[in-house]
Amino acid sequence: xxxxxxxxxxxxxxxIRVHPVTNTIMRQGVPTIINPFxxxxxxxxxxxxxxxxxxxxxxxxxxPMAADALRKALTFxxxxxxLLTDRFFAGSDTLATSFALSAAIEKIGKVYGKPDVIxxxxxxxxxxxxxxxxxxxxxxxLLQLTYVAKIASVDPETRxxxxxxxxxxxxxxxxxxxxxxxxxxxxSNEIRRGTLDDALRAARAEIVTWSATDAGIEDLTKCGLRGxxxxxxxxxxxxxxxxxxxxxxxxGDSARDLADNLIAEIFARKPALEGALAAAGCAx
Amino acid sequence: xxxxxxxxFKSYKHVWVAIEMERGQVHPVSYELLGCGRTLADKLxxxxxxxxxxxxxxxxWHAVAEAFAYGADMVYLVEDPVLKDYRNEPYSxxxxxxxxxxxxxxxxxxxxTLGRDLAGSxxxxxxxxxxxxxxxxxxxxxxxxxxxxxxxxGSLLCTIYTLNFRPQMATVRPRVxxxxxxxxxxxxxxxxxxxxxxxxDIVTKVLSFIPDSQSAKVNLAYAxxxxxxxxxxxxxxxxQLIRNLASTLxxxxxxxxxxxQKGWMPSERQIGQTGKTIRPKLYISAGISGAxxxxxxxxxxxxxxxxxxxxxxxxxxxxxxxxxxDAVRLLPALTEAxxxxxxxxxxxxxxx
Ligand SMILES: Cc1cc2nc3c(=O)[nH]c(=O)nc-3n(C[C@H](O)[C@H](O)[C@H](O)COP(=O)(O)OP(=O)(O)OC[C@H]3O[C@@H](n4cnc5c(N)ncnc54)[C@H](O)[C@@H]3O)c2cc1C
Ligand SMILES: Cc1cc2nc3c(=O)[nH]c(=O)nc-3n(C[C@H](O)[C@H](O)[C@H](O)COP(=O)(O)OP(=O)(O)OC[C@H]3O[C@@H](n4cnc5c(N)ncnc54)[C@H](O)[C@@H]3O)c2cc1C
Numbered sequence: 052x053x054x055x056x057x058x059x060x061x062x063x064x065x066x067i068r069v070h071p072v073t074n075t076i077m078r079q080g081v082p083t084i085i086n087p088f089x090x091x092x093x094x095x096x097x098x099x100x101x102x103x104x105x106x107x108x109x110x111x112x113x114x115p116m117a118a119d120a121l122r123k124a125l126t127f128x129x130x131x132x133x134l135l136t137d138r139f140f141a142g143s144d145t146l147a148t149s150f151a152l153s154a155a156i157e158k159i160g161k162v163y164g165k166p167d168v169i170x171x172x173x174x175x176x177x178x179x180x181x182x183x184x185x186x187x188x189x190x191x192x193l194l195q196l197t198y199v200a201k202i203a204s205v206d207p208e209t210r211x212x213x214x215x216x217x218x219x220x221x222x223x224x225x226x227x228x229x230x231x232x233x234x235x236x237x238x239s240n241e242i243r244r245g246t247l248d249d250a251l252r253a254a255r256a257e258i259v260t261w262s263a264t265d266a267g268i269e270d271l272t273k274c275g276l277r278g279x280x281x282x283x284x285x286x287x288x289x290x291x292x293x294x295x296x297x298x299x300x301x302x303g304d305s306a307r308d309l310a311d312n313l314i315a316e317i318f319a320r321k322p323a324l325e326g327a328l329a330a331a332g333c334a335x
Numbered sequence: 336x337x338x339x340x341x342x343x344f345k346s347y348k349h350v351w352v353a354i355e356m357e358r359g360q361v362h363p364v365s366y367e368l369l370g371c372g373r374t375l376a377d378k379l380x381x382x383x384x385x386x387x388x389x390x391x392x393x394x395x396w397h398a399v400a401e402a403f404a405y406g407a408d409m410v411y412l413v414e415d416p417v418l419k420d421y422r423n424e425p426y427s428x429x430x431x432x433x434x435x436x437x438x439x440x441x442x443x444x445x446x447x448t449l450g451r452d453l454a455g456s457x458x459x460x461x462x463x464x465x466x467x468x469x470x471x472x473x474x475x476x477x478x479x480x481x482x483x484x485x486x487x488x489g490s491l492l493c494t495i496y497t498l499n500f501r502p503q504m505a506t507v508r509p510r511v512x513x514x515x516x517x518x519x520x521x522x523x524x525x526x527x528x529x530x531x532x533x534x535x536d537i538v539t540k541v542l543s544f545i546p547d548s549q550s551a552k553v554n555l556a557y558a559x560x561x562x563x564x565x566x567x568x569x570x571x572x573x574x575q576l577i578r579n580l581a582s583t584l585x586x587x588x589x590x591x592x593x594x595x596q597k598g599w600m601p602s603e604r605q606i607g608q609t610g611k612t613i614r615p616k617l618y619i620s621a622g623i624s625g626a627x628x629x630x631x632x633x634x635x636x637x638x639x640x641x642x643x644x645x646x647x648x649x650x651x652x653x654x655x656x657x658x659x660x661d662a663v664r665l666l667p668a669l670t671e672a673x674x675x676x677x678x679x680x681x682x683x684x685x686x687x
Contacts, residue, residue, distance in 0.1 A: 241409060
């Protein structure tokens, strides 16, 4: 089987800081990681390859340094990394991103064999739209299975795949046909450690690097800012509430006094709440 | 920066809400969206329509009737047996066809698993913009949709436009918009549209559906009282203090995102932009700093109480009542104080 996994390099959000004066994001020196949601998809792809044979190609679109994310994926055991990088991609929204990634996946199919399954993450931790997976599926005319908790079976011969998909209020058991696009739910597996061999191979591996033209993209107006229907017009800080919060207590107050005063304040503001709580027999 | 809208998009008019139905149940987010769609439509001076997609039968017609009850002026309906369960192929075909035929200028969907699966497909087919997880929707003087959502990392919001394409699409998470008042209104104009698909055309089959067990359901989004803890509680075992207070109040409990990342609480308990949005009558937060991604998830609460050791924590910018103190010390005292105040014994004494 040939499996393609789309991964995105994202800032390690826990460490992002906002400049207190200018309100802009301070990105310098913020470490980057593979989008954590993508690792669940990568692990599932590796398991599929281990079970059925074949290759896993990881694909990312980003600046040249996104090669680091691909190399990291190779240390987990992926077979090949493809970096799509070009200044024409700058400022892509999800429509332009899925356009570029779809073109690259078609090219990957021509060069390394048609993929049977394409994985994407459920969503990213920075843009967090969950739109790129369905976008790729639609552009490549693939069936899509999103929010997959478990791949129950996949059969490269009959081309059938059965999955458990998280739906509103329950789990759908779905069967469809390869090729398809899958996004995995968090917690569905745990990324492996990767072997020493993989680490050595990753260090030496050549990352396949394509420009827009290399990926077979002819219409550059569909890329980047120009190919993005959404426009970010304003970035601003939320306004504080008109009245500041009422502060309860003085330094040195006992916890018991603070608690009593807080409850008095809550019920003074929400008299109905006390009755409702008492009626519901709470704390009884 | 705003260019003239291309000629072929000028006929796109009216505000639509995709009414989400799964297994016969309308998701309440659809009503919340009708509420905010109503405001947008009134500002634009256009109609508000619900787009209902489902199998023939009572449940689908119930959804149609409810769309009117929650403010729609009309409904577009695609009714077909292949639409029994949600599947991407027939649903995205149905919604895309409706949009191409009747041309709305704005299309809103819930940011649920169904809505996100569907919205991304439809927007890509239509080659239009889609703004995810908006916390505020408005129309500008020039009538374009201003969709506001938090940006990553810090304490900022951004406003996104889809200027030169139609429809302007946006998703909104459940509970972000207030639930509008339901009014008994007659079913109005319903335009039915055919789905040119038969079961044989659809590759994906639903083999079965396993409903969530009652105990697995965390009813955070719709709870009346929510108690939540953040990293400031310092250790996994301190979350027992949160659970104790919650159970005393018959409340739900939750947490901030890093708490989930640390494995101190399961992800279905996360409150905020990438977790649940809540609108309780009372929200008590302990050891939570109040970053924008958390704030947008709780701002709809009637009364926000914050417990934090740092008087400058951003949470005090939007809380109504604050206590600057160690939450680990205060929480047990608060639980006890509630028990004292609410126990029938003491209430009787107060009454006599
Ligand atoms: C704060 C913020 C808000 C934004 N809001 C919007 C918005 O509302 N609408 C909009 O259209 N755009 C938006 N964007 C732009 C959007 O984030 C980018 O287009 C981005 O390239 C992809 O979107 P995402 O990060 O949301 O990915 P998601 O759609 O959440 O990603 C899903 C999966 O797609 C794959 N994937 C995504 N990007 C790449 C990549 N570069 N390379 C390889 N695989 C990838 C990964 O497998 C990923 O897990 C926003 C960006 C930011 C920073
Ligand atoms: C794309 C994206 C999505 C996100 N989504 C979410 C989301 O859905 N929900 C969410 O919550 N976050 C989300 N975040 C993370 C968010 O930006 C913040 O990092 C997070 O909310 C901070 O969590 P916290 O307040 O628990 O921790 P911290 O910011 O570390 O704050 C801890 C607070 O506890 C106080 N404290 C310390 N000790 C005590 C004590 N003993 N008693 C009382 N107070 C004490 C401190 O003063 C501090 O204010 C998201 C981030 C990104 C980038």
